[in-house]
Amino acid sequence: MTAREYHDRTTHSPASVRTSGHTLEWDIKPFPFKVYTDLPAIPLPRELDPLGIDTLAALAAPASAAASLGLSQLAAVLYYAAGVTKKKTYPGGGEVLFRAAASTGALYQTEVYVAVGEVAGLEPGLYHFCPGDFALRGLRKRDVRAALAAAAADESLARRPATIVLTAIYWRNTWKYQARAYRHLFWDSGTMLANVLAIGDGLGLAPRVLTGFVDVEINGLLGLDPAREVALELVALGPEAAAAPAGGSLDSIDHATLPLSSSEVDYPLVREMHAASSLATTAAVAAWREGAWRDTTPPPRANLIALPPPRERAGRGLGETIQRRGSTREFGHAPLTAEELSTTLWAASRSIDADAPGGLVDLYLIVNAIEDVPSGAYFYRPDAHALETLATGEFRNRSAYLCLEQPLGGDAAAVIYWLARLDALTRAFGERGYRLANLEAGLAGGRAYLSAYAQGFGASGLTFYDGHVVEFFSPHAAGKHAIFVTALGRSGVGGRANIQSTLIASRRPSA
Ligand SMILES: Cc1cc2nc3c(=O)[nH]c(=O)nc-3n(C[C@H](O)[C@H](O)[C@H](O)COP(=O)(O)O)c2cc1C
Incomplete structure (x- = not known):
């Protein structure tokens, strides 16, 4: 089992979703x-x-x-x-x-x-x-x-x-x-x-x-x-x-735990990918x-749109932000400011202290409603903190489709798509490079949540049609693979003043 095999065998497409037959x-x-x-x-x-x-x-x-x-x-x-x-x-x-x-x-x-x-x-x-x-x-x-x-x-x-x-x-x-x-x-x-x-x-x-x-x-x-x-x-x-102190060898332990359910289904692909x-x-x-990673992003082909500097303070403490966080279940079409987006992209892509390098996933964007940024498709350049335009136009419907036909992906003000060069990653880090790419995107998504709720708007992680995401951002994204998606925007029913109560009122089981 290689990461590429696992990835290809678990992609979502309209056909795979409609023929899956899996029921809960x-x-x-x-x-x-x-x-x-x-x-x-x-x-x-x-x-x-x-x-x-x-x-x-x-x-x-x-x-x-x-x-x-x-x-x-x-x-x-x-x-x-x-x-x-x-x-x-x-x-x-x-x-x-x-x-x-x-x-x-x-x-x-x-x-x-x-x-x-x-x-x-x-x-x-x-x-x-x-x-x-x-x-x-x-x-x-x-x-x-x-x-x-x-x-x-x-x-x-x-x-x-x-x-x-x-x-x-x-x-x-x-x-x-x-x-x-x-x-x-x-x-x-x-x-x-x-x-x-x-x-x-x-x-x-x-x-x-x-x-x-x-x-x-x-x-x-x-x-x-x-x-x-x-x-x-x-x-x-x-x-x-x-x-x-060294402490010598450890005995094996096997403490009893409550069964998770009366029966379980084994998915060998998961175990094999982990092995x-x-x-x-x-x-x-x-x-x-020692895995050597090189950023091979080509120079921008279009003029960059400089983002305003990220905000340094949101006025909301970390504990309160986490307490209030909850995935937005319905976005209105009200815009975010360029500064709010800037702050979130910056926070999402900051490096961390770790035993593996960062910068393994690339950040693509569909902008639906950001003040001072035309609607369109973009590539984010963290070094310049700027957006490279890939296409301008209205992509709300397209984005909803790419996000497994979920309205959240179209109603959001902006949708972040993380893509990675999986083949280069596995060359540098072996199959464990796949863990790194998914982890980095999840961490960035988690930071996007924190940045959004700190600033008084909302976010939701989303799943996606793998191949169609790459196609949409190609030729820029040709050869890459879709890793993870996060939507950003204002809650549909109350907006910034009342974000927690509207979240709770509009919560429903996720798709
Ligand atoms: C990685 C990830 C992917 C998610 N994908 C979807 C999704 O495709 N559709 C959706 O409606 N919610 C999605 N969510 C939101 C989860 O359903 C939500 O986090 C979960 O129900 C817990 O609720 P909370 O975030 O409000 O605490 C995703 C969340 C994460 C972290």
Whole structure:
């Protein structure tokens, strides 16, 4: 299995969607929380830091370095990244507990674990975070940072007070999205990472993302059944101090958990894609990190439209932004300003501290209603913070079509399409390059959400007809592949003054 094969076999086209025949089996819809049945809950403090730091400031630059990491800061990171922020009851009795970060179909397959060394108020050990009861459960009662550092081939993890590990449970997402779910694992852990990084930076915790590690070792450390749940990314948090002692080998663990549903369907393509993009040894991880990436974007063929400088402050704190965030379910046609768009594109494409380079996905745009920017198709040049015109014209209907015929894609003021040169990426990073492209786009999408809600407008991630997206942006995009889409705009029914209440009132189960 190669990434290209996986990608090609999971593309959406009008024909694939109409002939799929897949129906949702509600009787076996997976339970949205992982519950360790035999481990005592360690409640997290509920008096949380309101994270008053301006959202745009947190997205732009890290706050001054914190001297230590305490339980209250860790609780804030967990709540604002993965906590339950809203409850919605639907006619007929269905209830969905919405979370801090957007997630395809509100299925929430991303799970969060924390390897704790030096966190005031918490014993060293390995913990699972359950957003359902806002509690930790101890999986290992010893400092595992040395083992984590070895498995990630990065000694600094042994010196950081804590490292978060994001995983994904396949069945939670494949239940609805079948084999295409593998892409979603990275989009959705990406939106969560956007929150982790913004909060981590806002609290001065110097978050650093690791995407390369020996998969089998990290999965073993967490006690996962790798046919069903796998580790995706690590985020180190807090100031470096003395390294954790080596600690010797770790026993295997297999704590009992509540079944997700009475039966599960296996999607071999997902497992095969994960195996194909796994790294087997620390030497392989170190070699992988050397992957050389070159931006081969040709010079602009048209005059660039310079965007105004991004706003530095939105006047809305990070905690409030996350609390209010919710995918917009209906956009009106009111325009956004060029400054609002500028701020969002800038925030979405900023680099992060990670073990892999950024700039792996390209940002294309359909502009429907942005003040001072003619409607049309564009390519964003982050270096110049400017738009290169590919075509001018009215593309609302086209954009709705490209977004799997969803009106959101046409009613939005602007729609961001992330595309990647998959073949070049896999040449540079092997099949794991596919994880990187999907993750970078998901992270950028998550930041677009934060920037939008900070500024008082809305956003929604969207899925798409792969081939038609590339065709639409060609010849500029020829040879690239569609990775992810995010729509931006003002909510249809109340606009900027009343964004939260209109979001809740107009929410309905997603397409
Ligand atoms: C990666 C991603 C893709 C999404 N795709 C769609 C989509 O195609 N159509 C749609 O209506 N909503 C889409 N959404 C929005 C989700 O349905 C939404 O995030 C989820 O229901 C949780 O609700 P919330 O974002 O309001 O908290 C997407 C979200 C993400 C993060």
